[in-house]
Amino acid sequence: MGFEGSANKVAVGVVSHTGDILSNPRKTYITPPGTGFLPRETAEHHRQVILDIVQQALDEAGIAPSDLDCLCYTKGPGMGAPLVSVAVVVRMLSQIWKKPIVPVNHCVGHIEMGRVVCGAMDPVVLYVSGGNTQVIAYNERRYRIFGETIDIAVGNCLDRFAREIGLSNDPSPGYNIEQLAKKGTKYIDMPYTVKGMDISLSGIETFAKSEARTKIDAGECTAADLCYSLQETIFAMLVEITERTMAHCNANDVLIVGGVGCNVRLQEMMRVMVGERGGKLYATDDRYCIDNGAMIAYAGILAFMEGQTATMAETICTQRYRTDDVLVTWRKDK
Amino acid sequence: MGKRGFVDKHNASGAEKQQKQVDIIEKLGGYDNLVSQGAEGRVFAVKFCGRDTIVKQRFKKTYRHPTLDTKLTRSRLGMEARSMMRARKLGVATPTLYYVDQQQSAIYMEKVPGKSLKELIREDSMSEKDMEDIGAQVGKAVAKMHDGGLIHGDLTTSNILVRDDDERTVVIIDFGLASNSIIAEDKGVDLYVLERAITVTHSSQALFEHVMTAYRRASSQWSSSFNKFAEVRMRGRKRSMIG
Ligand SMILES: Nc1ncnc2c1ncn2[C@@H]1O[C@H](COP(=O)(O)OP(=O)(O)OP(=O)(O)O)[C@@H](O)[C@H]1O
Ligand SMILES: [Mg+2]
Numbered sequence: 001m002g003f004e005g006s007a008n009k010v011a012v013g014v015v016s017h018t019g020d021i022l023s024n025p026r027k028t029y030i031t032p033p034g035t036g037f038l039p040r041e042t043a044e045h046h047r048q049v050i051l052d053i054v055q056q057a058l059d060e061a062g063i064a065p066s067d068l069d070c071l072c073y074t075k076g077p078g079m080g081a082p083l084v085s086v087a088v089v090v091r092m093l094s095q096i097w098k099k100p101i102v103p104v105n106h107c108v109g110h111i112e113m114g115r116v117v118c119g120a121m122d123p124v125v126l127y128v129s130g131g132n133t134q135v136i137a138y139n140e141r142r143y144r145i146f147g148e149t150i151d152i153a154v155g156n157c158l159d160r161f162a163r164e165i166g167l168s169n170d171p172s173p174g175y176n177i178e179q180l181a182k183k184g185t186k187y188i189d190m191p192y193t194v195k196g197m198d199i200s201l202s203g204i205e206t207f208a209k210s211e212a213r214t215k216i217d218a219g220e221c222t223a224a225d226l227c228y229s230l231q232e233t234i235f236a237m238l239v240e241i242t243e244r245t246m247a248h249c250n251a252n253d254v255l256i257v258g259g260v261g262c263n264v265r266l267q268e269m270m271r272v273m274v275g276e277r278g279g280k281l282y283a284t285d286d287r288y289c290i291d292n293g294a295m296i297a298y299a300g301i302l303a304f305m306e307g308q309t310a311t312m313a314e315t316i317c318t319q320r321y322r323t324d325d326v327l328v329t330w331r332k333d334k
Numbered sequence: 335m336g337k338r339g340f341v342d343k344h345n346a347s348g349a350e351k352q353q354k355q356v357d358i359i360e361k362l363g364g365y366d367n368l369v370s371q372g373a374e375g376r377v378f379a380v381k382f383c384g385r386d387t388i389v390k391q392r393f394k395k396t397y398r399h400p401t402l403d404t405k406l407t408r409s410r411l412g413m414e415a416r417s418m419m420r421a422r423k424l425g426v427a428t429p430t431l432y433y434v435d436q437q438q439s440a441i442y443m444e445k446v447p448g449k450s451l452k453e454l455i456r457e458d459s460m461s462e463k464d465m466e467d468i469g470a471q472v473g474k475a476v477a478k479m480h481d482g483g484l485i486h487g488d489l490t491t492s493n494i495l496v497r498d499d500d501e502r503t504v505v506i507i508d509f510g511l512a513s514n515s516i517i518a519e520d521k522g523v524d525l526y527v528l529e530r531a532i533t534v535t536h537s538s539q540a541l542f543e544h545v546m547t548a549y550r551r552a553s554s555q556w557s558s559s560f561n562k563f564a565e566v567r568m569r570g571r572k573r574s575m576i577g
Contacts, residue, residue, distance in 0.1 A: 144534050150523055150566060187401045194511060196488045196527035236398040240373070247373040248490065248535070272397040 001057065001068050002297025003050075005086035006078025006106050007130055008037040010046040012057040013293030014068075017301055019116035023060035024287065024294040025053050033168045036159065043081035050089050057293065065097040070309065072300025075103035076321030077131070083317040091315055100309040102300040103316075106291075107132060107323040110257040111143060112302060113295035118282035120255045122333065126242050126270070127323075129258030129291075130155035133238075135197060135245045136323060140334060143323045146248065147197030147241040154234060155260050157201045161208045161230055165216070165223050177227045178263050184228025186221050192233055197244045199237045204230070235266045239273050252279030262289040302330040359440060364389050374410070374510060379445060382432060386445040390414075391438060392510075407439050410510040414441055417484060417509035424482035426475045427497075427505045446505050448498040452491035455536045468496060469544025471504035476528070476545070477553035479506075480521045487511030489528035491535065518555070522562025525549070529567075 004011045004026075011026035029045040031037050058065065073090040076083060094101050111125050125136040125143070133154045135147035152160075155174060162173030167180070191203030208230075215221050242254055254274050256267060267283045274281045288295065306329045359365060364378035371377075375392040382389075392407050411434065418428045433442040451468065454460055460468070472494060479486060486493075486509065493508040513520070525546075532542045550556045 146530075146534060150526070150569070187399050189401075189405075192402065192406065195523055196490055196511070196531065198523070198527060200523075232399045232402060236395075236402055239397050240395075244373040247371075248492065269397040273395070276396070 001054075001071050002104070002109075002293040002295065002300055003071065003073040003086050003090050004106070004109070004291050004293050004296045005046045005050070005082045006074045006076065007082065007291060008042050008045075009291045010050055010053060010082075010086065011291060011293040012050070012053045013295070013297045014057055014061040014063065015294050015297040015301065017305065019113075019298055021294045022063065023057045024292050025056045025060065026290075026292055027053060028171065030170050033166060034163050035169070036163070039079045039081040042079065043085040046082050046085045050086065053293075054089070054093070065093075065099070068097065068099055070100045070102050070300065070304045071097075072102040072104050072296050072304070073315070074106045074109070074296055075316065076318040077106060078317075078319060080317065080319050083319070087315060087317050091312060094312075100304070101312075101315050102304050102308060103310050103314070104296045104300045104303070105321055105323065105326045106296070107134070107136075108143060108326050108328070109295040109299040111136065111255070111323075112299040113288050113292075114255045114257040114282065114284060116298060117284055117288050118255060120253055120280075120282040122251070123253040123255040123282060124242060124245050124249060124251045125255045125257060126238060126261070127258045128154045128238065128256070128260035128266075130159065130260075132258060133199070133201075134323060135241050137245060137249045137251060138328070138331065138333075139249075141328050141331070143326065143328060145322070145324055146245040147199070150195065150198050150200050151202040152205060154201065154238065155258075157205055157208075157234065158230070158260065160205060161212070161226075164208045164212055165226065167223075172259070174260055174263065177231065178265065180224050181227040181231045181265065183224035184222070184226070186225040186229070187232060188215070188221055188225055188229040190229055190233045192237060194237055194240055194244075197241050197248065199241055201234070204234065231263070231265050235263075235269050238266065239269050242270065243273055243277070246277060246279070252277060253282065254279065255282040257284070257289060259290050262286045306330050357438070358435060359389055359391065359438065362387075362389070375439075382442055385432070386447075387432060388429065388443050388445045389440050390443070391440040393439070408436075411436070411439055411441060413512050414509045417486075417512035418443070420482070420484055421475075421479055421506060421509065424478045424484065426478050427503050428509075429505060429507060446495050446497055446507070448496050448505070450492045451494040451496060451504075452535070454496060455491060455538060455541070464502070465538075465541050466544050467502065468504060469541045470548040471502075472528075473545040473548025473550075474552045475504060475506055476524070477549045477551075477556070480524070480559060481553050481555060483514055483516045485513045485515050485520045485524050487513055487524065487527075489524055490531035518558040518562040519566070521555075521559040522564075522566045525559065525563040526566045529563075 002013045008029040013024040014022040127134045133149040136143045159173045167176045193200040271281045362380035364380045367379045369377040378389045415434045429443040488511040495505040497503040
């Protein structure tokens with residue numbers, strides 16, 4: 001059983017050793033338009049609903065706690081208070097149910113879930129979510145970060161943009177941008193910054209703050225045009241650094257994970273690029289892309305089968321936990 | 335690209351003109367001599383006016399919006415040609431520029447006999463001494479560019495060539511992402527990209543240290559660049575990474 005609560009979603013999932021998902025319920029803490037989620041309130045939300053979600057996960061899977069091998073939780077990265085609110089529940093359940101605990105790196109959870117759901121063996125991974133923007137490839141027992149943002153994350157950038165033009169946070173700012181972008185027709189020039197395999201989004205953020213509203217008010221373009229152009233620009237940057245990493249690593253396939261990875265336009269652009277290189281794109285829908293419990297359970301069980309469990313004292317959380325900090329003992333290739 | 339159905343204006347007119355024009359790369363037999371299929375374009379080896387020549391042609395990226403694509407291809411082609419010459423004026427070894435074909439988005443330059451740093455590291459054939467010497471040359475070259483207000487923008491080991499001569503001269507290529515800037519942050523990012531290229535791909539910390547030692551000796555502004563480099567690096571380490 002896996003427990004996730006590193007950001008505004010709290011989720012519990014049950015998976016088998018082979019990656020079959022038995023249940024995967026989740027709840028999202030949604031804030032009013034124009035506001036973001038704060039650590040304390042988010043943790044409070046998680047505390048209020050998590051026990052119901054645990055019960056729901058057991059019921060939907062049709063199992064009893066005694067059927068479980070281990071309890072896996074997100075150790076990091078993420079927001080401190082929400083992470084801890086979930087870890088506390090896991091420690092308690094571990095004592096009541098007498099089950100070992102396995103700490104999991106959230107990013108590795110996304111990668112392993114994506115690999116098993118899609119059947120991608122050794123893809124270049126684009127991990128794009130609220131707080132993460134990384135291009136990752138596996139090499140010698142680690143998921144190494146080849147490209148990343150040198151300032152703000154893509155999801156974060158989209159969220160701030162949505163806030164700037166007053167879009168709703170329900171179900172997510174990114175989803176609302178995607179929907180509105182479909183109505184956009186005019187391409188507005190925005191800052192495009194690629195450096196090596198890294199990108200920079202601070203230029204876009206400045207644009208959003210200084211020009212977006214004025215352009216709409218002056219009737220130069222609509223909010224839809226801006227959403228459309230924003231997606232076209234940012235996603236082109238993401239596809240470009242993914243392609244650069246592929247050329248650098250001689251890889252052909254791509255896996256997209258993380259919340260922004262549900263975006264159909266991003267998937268479409270990536271598919272064109274990967275197709276031209278003769279490779280295959282692996283992408284998932286919102287059940288797996290968005291933070292969930294099953295991904296934590298699955299990455300956890302891989303480590304558990306390698307004998308990795310944590311003592312109670314080791315079941316800490318850490319806000320900063322790099323993807324390449326994890327030694328990937330369960331992969332036997334190069 | 336399906337439902338969005340981009341009207342391919344830039345290429346429609348481009349194609350018309352191309353039909354009247356001769357495809358020089360084809361004439362030179364370039365398409366049969368593919369050297370590398372990079373992320374941005376194809377690199378061919380040809381004989382041009384009797385010289386061994388590299389032709390780098392940027393192709394259209396159909397995944398991105400045509401307006402954006404045209405803008406990027408044009409600016410990078412121009413930037414590459416200009417920056418190559420600027421770097422050379424600053425005392426950095428670069429291939430000699432022969433010709434720029436705007437119509438074909440192709441750039442013609444001297445073919446440098448030798449290998450890329452990436453190949454050399456992969457082969458594991460460099461001695462301690464070679465590492466030190468090549469690292470020092472790289473550091474010096476980057477320092478010269480930075481002090482002259484030129485940011486390379488894509489300092490990876492495949493963009494650093496080592497010439498097959500007695501001096502084993504380091505030649506810097508691929509200036510498509512270059513920019514003009516004297517801001518320390520930009521220099522810091524340039525160094526950060528290089529560090530990751532060397533340490534993530536090759537886990538070769540020693541080589542990067544040689545680079546930094548030489549940079550420090552050669553750049554008059556090393557201290558502000560190093561401070562920014564440390565800052566950019568910490569940002570990467572410490573980014574809270576939520577979600
Ligand atoms: N002047 C040159 N002399 C010799 N070899 C060259 C020259 N220019 C390019 N090459 C070879 O071609 C490769 C790709 O060239 P370049 O870096 O300019 O293009 P690119 O499209 O950026 O490729 P990539 O994205 O893979 O780095 C180089 O790594 C090098 O091996
Ligand atoms: Mg290159």
